[in-house]
Amino acid sequence: MGVLTKVGDVLLNPQKIATREKLILAGLYLSKFDLAGLKTLGFESFLEAFNVIGYALGAAPASIKNYRDEFDPSFPNHRKGWHKRATRDYCLKLFNQYKDLDLETFAGLVRSFAGDDENVWSAVREEESADEEDSSFAKRMITGLAAEHYFESVQASLHEFCDYDLENTTRLGCGYDFRLRSQAHEDFLAVEVKGLKARTGSLALTPKEYAAASSLHERFFLFVVKSFGETPFHEIYKDPLACDFQFKRKERIIVQVSWMVSV
Numbered sequence: 001m002g003v004l005t006k007v008g009d010v011l012l013n014p015q016k017i018a019t020r021e022k023l024i025l026a027g028l029y030l031s032k033f034d035l036a037g038l039k040t041l042g043f044e045s046f047l048e049a050f051n052v053i054g055y056a057l058g059a060a061p062a063s064i065k066n067y068r069d070e071f072d073p074s075f076p077n078h079r080k081g082w083h084k085r086a087t088r089d090y091c092l093k094l095f096n097q098y099k100d101l102d103l104e105t106f107a108g109l110v111r112s113f114a115g116d117d118e119n120v121w122s123a124v125r126e127e128e129s130a131d132e133e134d135s136s137f138a139k140r141m142i143t144g145l146a147a148e149h150y151f152e153s154v155q156a157s158l159h160e161f162c163d164y165d166l167e168n169t170t171r172l173g174c175g176y177d178f179r180l181r182s183q184a185h186e187d188f189l190a191v192e193v194k195g196l197k198a199r200t201g202s203l204a205l206t207p208k209e210y211a212a213a214s215s216l217h218e219r220f221f222l223f224v225v226k227s228f229g230e231t232p233f234h235e236i237y238k239d240p241l242a243c244d245f246q247f248k249r250k251e252r253i254i255v256q257v258s259w260m261v262s263v
Contacts, residue, residue, distance in 0.1 A: 019057055022113045024094050026053050027067025029106050032099070034077045040107045042136025048197070048229040052138055055146040055153070055232070056114045071095060111137050114145050139197070147195030147225040148177055150232060155180075160221070160236060164189060175212030176220065190216050195225045205247070213241050 017025075030037050030049060043049040046065070054061030070091050072081025087095065101109070114137075148170060155161050155178075164180035176190035190212060194203045203224065205213065213220045222240040225232055237243055 017113070019059065021094060022057055023054075023059055023063050024067045024070075024091055025098060026057070026064050026110055026113070027069075028071050028091075028095060028098060029110050030064070030068045031071035031077070031081070032075050033103055033106070034075070036103060037107065040103060041110065042138035045229060048138065051228045051232055052141045052146045053110070053114075055149045055228075056141045058149050058153075067091070074099075107137075114141055142195040142197055142228045143203075144195070146228065147193045150195075150225045150234070151178065151191065151193045151223055154234065158236070160238075161189065161191070173208065175206070175208035175210075187219055189219050189221060191221045191223050193223045193225065195228060197227075197229045199227045199230075201226075204250070210241075210247075213239070217242070 030046065033040070038044070038046065038049055041049070043052070046068070050061040050064045054064050069079070069081040070087060072079045073083040074087070074095065098106070098109075148168075152166065152168075155164075155166055161180055163184060164182045167179040167181070168177070169179050170177045174190075176192040178191040178193070180189040180191065192205070192209050192212070196203065213222075218239045220239060222237040223234060224237070225234050227233055237245075241247065
């Protein structure tokens with residue numbers, strides 16, 4: 001479902017914006033709103049924003065930085081950016097079209113680039129504890145799309161998976177994010193991808209993920225992308241339930257409220 005954003009007198013569907021334009025607009029957003037823009041999306045640093053948005057859009061994180069630097073001379077921030085040359089025409093076109101967007105509208109547009117609708121998310125969000133109140137766009141992208149696209153970008157270079165064809169199963173609800181098949185192997189491999197902001201942290205398996213790991217054993221891999229706040233790297237855990245991890249069962253009761261009317 002596309003999230004329509006009004007730009008001038010035009011309602012814009014982000015699904016129809018080309019990837020390069022999304023990268024440019026992310027750079028424009030970070031340049032214009034600077035630290036306030038980071039905070040609104042839940043990022044603690046520009047490096048984290050470059051990594052997360054870049055991987056979430058299937059691009060190099062440096063591309064976001066380059067586009068931010070492209071627009072820096074046009075805004076009153078402490079960076080000089082690429083001030084020794086004129087803004088490139090294709091960037092200037094988007095600058096003129098989007099430069100007047102306010103913070104919340106522009107932030108919503110950037111969120112929508114990754115298929116993230118804050119209004120929809122708020123409607124289904126669990127009651128959060130004090131430690132979980134930062135379930136922001138940044139956190140959702142790190143644990144989801146950015147980590148998944150990171151895996152897709154390196155899968156062919158990993159000896160565990162290089163001979164396998166990749167199938168994205170994130171929307172199938174089967175308990176893992178990717179299914180890998182090979183003509184040389186009869187059984188498929190299952191990979192569940194998780195992302196962490198720092199070099200260490202905690203992660204959770206859903207009941208379906210835990211059940212898949214329990215039944216697939218050595219064919220189930222937990223692929224953890226770490227350090228999105230600095231330089232992302234990964235660690236691979238084969239048959240994670242048989243590792244030295246101490247998984248603890250955690251239960252939570254959720255109260256969901258709805259409003260009904262007879263028509």
